[in-house]
Amino acid sequence: MTEDRAALTGLLARTFLFRDVPEEAAEAVLSDSRAIRQQAEKGEVIYDPSHFRRCLGVVLEGTVQVNKGTLIMSVLRQGDLFGAAALFHQRPDYATTLTARSRCSLLLLPQELIEEWMERWPQVGRNYVTYLSQRIWFLSGKIDALTAGTAGRKLAQYLLAHEEDGGVKLDCSVTGLAGRLGVSRASLYRALDELRDQGAISHRGRTIHILDQKILEHL
Structure with a gap:
């Protein structure tokens, strides 16, 4: 697994969340003790409807499959985000099941950190809203594909x-x-x-x- 700090900082800086944000933001992520590093073995469930954290996740290495029941919603790779559906609400369940398709290294960012970064670097908040908007279009496309499925x-x-x-x-x-x-x-x-x-x-x-x-x- 990648452990080089400079490489990790560069990876985070390239994620959607930190686009056009000073690189010090990515450095602050790795320096914050509240950020959680997690490893997952192939086949291990990372999030499911009854077991999840109120964290936004980043795939540092490996691939993660996102399912809604038996339907595969997407496959996440290095630099992709997950977990947005766990934030900013009090629902007791999560929307999908995330499973490691290979050995994975993950970074989990608690909601309180996301809120602090939005205040410190407003561009983080704009990026997050843009990310959610794009997810709406992605899910709409999934619905279109299913209703016209070959x-x-x-x-x-x-x-x-x-x-x-x-x-x-x-x-x-x-x-x-x-x-x-x-x-x-x-x-x-x-x-x-x-x-x-x-x-x-x-x-x-x-x-x-x-x-x-x-x-x-x-x-």
């Missing part, structure tokens, strides 16, 4: 949500999977063939091996 897109979501050790072992027939996804059997077979032809998967019996995860994520 068989290929639904299959890609299913495979990413159920992947274990590089593949998915179906507990039902292809016909049963088509029913779960709400698509016709013929459409699902076409989607399987298209993903195989693109080099994204290989398919044998009830086992689907994922060969190129990025193609599925793009869908």
Whole structure:
């Protein structure tokens, strides 16, 4: 895991939260004892609806998958933020489940720190509002994609949500999977063939091996 302080300062300075903010702000983050460093192993749940902190998180290293139920909302990588849905309200639950897709290094910033930085560096507050606005557009796009979802897109979501050790072992027939996804059997077979032809998967019996995860994520 990255421990070089200069590298961490540079990474934080490049995050959305500290854009156009003096570099001393990023340095102040690392110097503040209230900021929490956390490691997560592959498969470990970081946040879920009943277990979370009122902190804004930064992915320092690794990748984090964000799910709403079985739906994959996004995959977070180095420099991405998470946890905004935990701040500035008193709801007892969190909106999504965050799971480490690889070994991760995270930085958690409590709400009180965010509030202090907004007062000290107003640009932090403007960045935060802009971030939330962009999340609204992102979620709107997700809704559009789901309501107009193709068989290929639904299959890609299913495979990413159920992947274990590089593949998915179906507990039902292809016909049963088509029913779960709400698509016709013929459409699902076409989607399987298209993903195989693109080099994204290989398919044998009830086992689907994922060969190129990025193609599925793009869908």
